[in-house]
Amino acid sequence: LYHLAKAGWTDIMLIERSELTSGSSWHAAGGFHTLNGDPNVAKLQAYTVQLYKEIEEVSGQSCSLHLTGGVMMADTPERMDFLRLAHAKGRYLGMDTELITPSEAKT
Template sequence: MAEIPTSARVVIIGGGVVGASSLYHLAKKGWTDCVLLEKNELTAGSTWHAAGNVPTFSTSWAIMNMQRYSTELYSRLGDEVDYPMNYHQTGSIRLAHSKERMQEFQRACAMGRYQGIGMEMLTPEEAQARYPFLETHDLEGALFDPSDGDIDPAQVTQALAKGARDMGAKI
């Protein structure tokens, strides 16, 4: 076991993706006198069985902004900290079966575009052209988000931890 520091500016409890991300971002801001404590091993809690979905869709400006930031971080993190990661931006099509859902998608699409996410509103026919197996008889339309994807939660946790350690933070 590593020697635990006797003092730290910040102590983070839990070595999952949230704890590792917190430590990484503190270290990026120059707060290297921080320590992360984990009773077992990194990713031993709920991170090891997380789905790893990385969406950008939200009806909340703040949440969409954080999700956009995450996609930008994940796309460069492996190279930045020299740790290989499986991150795939596959895109997604969200289906609207009502006019109200279409309005929600239009609002989210406008927020996404303003934040630099290339979201697009699709007619049922355009959605079916992208995904030929789609049944369109009851669709009002769809939202295409090219930024949606997935990541290996354990790999991103380890990459964040490596980056934090490389900047001087302790785990």
């Protein structure tokens, strides 16, 4: 809806099956991140973060977006390979990621 309204549409409507946000969308509230092994998904997730910031700025209303960061851990060499690859892709896409040691994660 936001993109249609931004493009100048005025005759748009959101239809929910039941109560607003009673479907699957509320289950993932606050549960997204930008680091992903698929660069297309990572770009979409990064765009979503920027979109929330834009909506807050344009509307003057808070979306209650709080970017706290996160930690992903590896317990196998294969998982560590995945995290190295995701880290490299994230850096390529301009994301602020870093690999840390287990002792750094404890502090």
